[in-house]
Amino acid sequence: MPTNKPPTSRLDQVVADAIRNRQTRESGYREQALKIYPWICGRCAREFTRENLQQLTVHHRDHNHDNNPTNGSNWELLCLYCHDNEHSRELDAEAARQAGVVGSGKAEVSRATAQPFANLKDLLRKNER
Numbered sequence: 001m002p003t004n005k006p007p008t009s010r011l012d013q014v015v016a017d018a019i020r021n022r023q024t025r026e027s028g029y030r031e032q033a034l035k036i037y038p039w040i041c042g043r044c045a046r047e048f049t050r051e052n053l054q055q056l057t058v059h060h061r062d063h064n065h066d067n068n069p070t071n072g073s074n075w076e077l078l079c080l081y082c083h084d085n086e087h088s089r090e091l092d093a094e095a096a097r098q099a100g101v102v103g104s105g106k107a108e109v110s111r112a113t114a115q116p117f118a119n120l121k122d123l124l125r126k127n128e129r
Contacts, residue, residue, distance in 0.1 A: 043082035
């Protein structure tokens with residue numbers, strides 16, 4: 001039984017698939033964030049181009065990957081390094097809370113007591129003689 005549809009060429013199929021795939025990708029939060037925000041890391045201010053855009057990630061500010069408002073209010077663009085650092089800091093803080101190290105929300109800071117250059121002046125005088 002013949003149909004009235006003209007036969008589609010291979011090129012038409014490839015183009016249609018490409019358009020469909022792009023629309024699917026653009027519905028994801030990463031593509032939405034890349035359209036909303038400039039391609040700059042929110043921490044170190046490194047700028048990105050199409051050639052290195054894969055190194056720019058979307059960070060969820062509240063760490064909830066299911067919270068994806070279309071206005072982008074829960075997202076920030078971070079480079080791979082700053083994104084890893086952000087998650088490391090969060091893990092370190094959580095470990096400190098569990099260990100009871102952090103009491104009032106601020107970690108105890110120990111000061112360095114070593115004085116590696118304490119006798120430098122004497123050593124320099126000794127070398128002058």
